[in-house]
Amino acid sequence: MIPFLDLRAINAQYHAELKDACARVIDSGWYIGGKELETFEHDFADYCGTQFAIGVANGLDALILTLRAWKELGKLQDGDEVIVPSNTYIASILAITANNLTPILVEPNLSTYNIDPVKIEQAITSKTRVILPVHLYGRLAAMPEIMEIAKKYNLLVLEDSAQSHGAELNGRKAGNWGHASGFSFYPGKNLGALGDAGAVTTNDEELANMLKALRNYGSHEKYKNLVPGVNSRLDEIQAAILDIKLKYLEKDTEHRRLIANLYLTQIKNPLITLPLDGVDATKYTQHVWHLFVIRTDHREALQKFLADVGVQTLIHYPVPPHKQQAYKKWNDLSYPISEQIHEEVISLPIGPTLTWEDAEKVVQLCNSFKA
Ligand SMILES: *Cc1c(COP(=O)(O)O)cnc(C)c1O
Numbered sequence: 001m002i003p004f005l006d007l008r009a010i011n012a013q014y015h016a017e018l019k020d021a022c023a024r025v026i027d028s029g030w031y032i033g034g035k036e037l038e039t040f041e042h043d044f045a046d047y048c049g050t051q052f053a054i055g056v057a058n059g060l061d062a063l064i065l066t067l068r069a070w071k072e073l074g075k076l077q078d079g080d081e082v083i084v085p086s087n088t089y090i091a092s093i094l095a096i097t098a099n100n101l102t103p104i105l106v107e108p109n110l111s112t113y114n115i116d117p118v119k120i121e122q123a124i125t126s127k128t129r130v131i132l133p134v135h136l137y138g139r140l141a142a143m144p145e146i147m148e149i150a151k152k153y154n155l156l157v158l159e160d161s162a163q164s165h166g167a168e169l170n171g172r173k174a175g176n177w178g179h180a181s182g183f184s185f186y187p188g189k190n191l192g193a194l195g196d197a198g199a200v201t202t203n204d205e206e207l208a209n210m211l212k213a214l215r216n217y218g219s220h221e222k223y224k225n226l227v228p229g230v231n232s233r234l235d236e237i238q239a240a241i242l243d244i245k246l247k248y249l250e251k252d253t254e255h256r257r258l259i260a261n262l263y264l265t266q267i268k269n270p271l272i273t274l275p276l277d278g279v280d281a282t283k284y285t286q287h288v289w290h291l292f293v294i295r296t297d298h299r300e301a302l303q304k305f306l307a308d309v310g311v312q313t314l315i316h317y318p319v320p321p322h323k324q325q326a327y328k329k330w331n332d333l334s335y336p337i338s339e340q341i342h343e344e345v346i347s348l349p350i351g352p353t354l355t356w357e358d359a360e361k362v363v364q365l366c367n368s369f370k371a
Pocket of ligand 1 (some may be wrong): 058059060061089090091092134160162163183184185186196197198
């Protein structure tokens, strides 16, 4: 059996170090808001090339609290419009509606799966305040173009980097393009904790300070509450684990790139559309292949064909946000590119511990698939 992603094997690579770190935290008697968090925040900011990283409880909170912080700082108000890709994972949109802001869904480019900058500009109104690009599947969105548009219309940019730790464009990493960026360290993400965790990266000190208050009941100083905050903290034990896994992230990503390159060069089947490669004209785009997403008109048959021989695949995602029950008022709207993507995509196994042998088997099977 070839699993889609083997989390046990991924963490087993660092078994001894992870156990030592857990033991250190257990024996320290200090479990929240201590040295482990401080170290990880410092190291993760350093990795992304930003001045600040603020640990929070999960990736959704990273996005929710950043928008919330901008409201507290007077930069946003209820009803302001936030431009977001229509094919994103629903969390990006939940962060907007949770803040009483209005999501404006904008279609992606079919070849990159990322938000189309031309359509962003067409969607701007007098109420637009934020662009929330998502680096979907591990590929950076068109950030140079997006930052140009943001500058021209004086908009804030919040990157959703939950799927793209370490991805680069023109030598600049995810999390270091916008005014702020939300990361998730959910176990299945490229940098995964052993539980829930998330972070915001930014170069804006005022925003960083507001986030530190918001995640801790709105308090900078014990028993003094500046704003009505929440409890959204990153535990010491998860911070210690993440700091170890961060050291190996580049190595893990390199393995994903080797597998992606094998798939890109060896899968040859007219029924299958492969993703674009991970390199742009400047030879600098470094896709981190959180997911290897192909398209086919015969998705159900391909998924069954692979499952019957023990290859697990997943669909990211089967239902677009505007067709969800949670957003009933959008159910009749039409986003044809997103709808096509949601009907045709299927994700092949990829990850830091997928063996070369298994990857070659996936290639052979994809090549032998007939409708
Ligand atoms: C995983 C994910 C999130 C949410 O992260 P959690 O840690 O699960 O809350 C947000 N956006 C995208 C694109 C994601 O893939």
